[in-house]
Amino acid sequence: MYSFRNDYSEGAHPKILEALVKYNLVQEDGYGEDSHSIKGKELIKTHLGSNDCNIHFIPGGTLTNLVAISSFLRPHEACIAPFTGHIATHETGAIEATGHKIIELQTDNGKITGDIIAPTLKDHHFEHMVKPKLVYISNPTEVGTVYSREELKDLYAFCQENDLLLYCDGARLGMALTLEANPLTLEDMASYTDAFFIGGAKVGALVGEALIISNDTLKSDMLYYIKQKGALLSKGRLLGVQFETLFTDDLYFELARHGNKLARLISNAFAEIGCEFFVDSPTNQVFPILKNSDIEELMKNYAFYVWKEIDEESSAVRLITSWATSEETVLKFIDDFKAIISK
Numbered sequence: 647m648y649s650f651r652n653d654y655s656e657g658a659h660p661k662i663l664e665a666l667v668k669y670n671l672v673q674e675d676g677y678g679e680d681s682h683s684i685k686g687k688e689l690i691k692t693h694l695g696s697n698d699c700n701i702h703f704i705p706g707g708t709l710t711n712l713v714a715i716s717s718f719l720r721p722h723e724a725c726i727a728p729f730t731g732h733i734a735t736h737e738t739g740a741i742e743a744t745g746h747k748i749i750e751l752q753t754d755n756g757k758i759t760g761d762i763i764a765p766t767l768k769d770h771h772f773e774h775m776v777k778p779k780l781v782y783i784s785n786p787t788e789v790g791t792v793y794s795r796e797e798l799k800d801l802y803a804f805c806q807e808n809d810l811l812l813y814c815d816g817a818r819l820g821m822a823l824t825l826e827a828n829p830l831t832l833e834d835m836a837s838y839t840d841a842f843f844i845g846g847a848k849v850g851a852l853v854g855e856a857l858i859i860s861n862d863t864l865k866s867d868m869l870y871y872i873k874q875k876g877a878l879l880s881k882g883r884l885l886g887v888q889f890e891t892l893f894t895d896d897l898y899f900e901l902a903r904h905g906n907k908l909a910r911l912i913s914n915a916f917a918e919i920g921c922e923f924f925v926d927s928p929t930n931q932v933f934p935i936l937k938n939s940d941i942e943e944l945m946k947n948y949a950f951y952v953w954k955e956i957d958e959e960s961s962a963v964r965l966i967t968s969w970a971t972s973e974e975t976v977l978k979f980i981d982d983f984k985a986i987i988s989k
Contacts, residue, residue: 790927
């Protein structure tokens with residue numbers, strides 16, 4: 647049974663495990679003051695185009711969203727997000743539990759624009775309602791679509807014009823940064839958001855995300871917020887070693903590129919067979935629409951999620967490739983699918 651359910655089924659890239667073992671008995675300062683955390687941040691900054699960004703290593707994506715969004719907002723302020731956004735669907739109400747409402751907006755492709763946001767700003771116009779203050783996006787989105795540089799730039803301009811913060815969940819950011827048809831960079835992310843994070847757990851790390859804060863007004867007291875939310879590890883080296891390794895010789899981008907490449911093998915093969923797709927995703931998430939009977943057969947040897955029922959006879963499924971997925975596995979999966987539909 648091979649799983650295409652997610653891109654964190656495996657542990658960590660061997661180079662990360664080797665580094666953790668290599669430096670295991672070397673004494674270091676705690677709470678992110680270790681030499682590896684410092685070096686990891688320096689390496690990331692070479693891609694940001696600025697030394698002014700603050701970088702904080704945090705154990706997980708949900709915790710990063712919780713710490714960032716709750717600290718950026720005042721008690722009466724709310725967060726705007728697409729209805730598919732991770733904070734709206736898979737974080738157990740973490741943001742709402744801090745007292746901040748999430749205003750969910752409908753979207754066909756997981757992305758939101760100024761035109762989609764504008765009516766909400768008009769509706770929430772006085773003190774008897776929560777005040778929209780932060781726009782949450784993810785890149786790639788939960789359905790694998792990506793924001794281009796121009797789309798991100800336009801959305802950021804809209805946010806600035808309307809006194810809104812733009813925050814990006816980058817759990818799979820590497821996949822958006824390694825598409826030839828979408829020349830987006832970490833420097834663009836730092837330039838056209840107020841804050842974002844670089845996901846490590848889904849791109850080869852054992853655990854960990856890197857929160858990047860560009861907006862000077864959001865930097866103050868962040869370590870206090872991180873500590874208060876239980877996100878400041880005493881053994882911060884655990885995160886530092888991993889990000890130092892990921893950003894040495896651009897390993898992070900290599901692993902993300904690999905996941906995208908193998909997903910394209912699947913999507914191209916399924917398209918040639920004549921499959922339609924629930925959404926056009928260029929990243930490592932693929933959403934083919936399959937017959938329910940074929941899905942049942944595939945699930946005898948492969949694990950994946952049935953994403954959405956299309957009609958009585960067919961459903962969209964989600965297949966995710968990772969930094970550790972082998973081409974051999976993907977080719978076998980394609981052959982097995984072809985055998986099923988040829989019966």
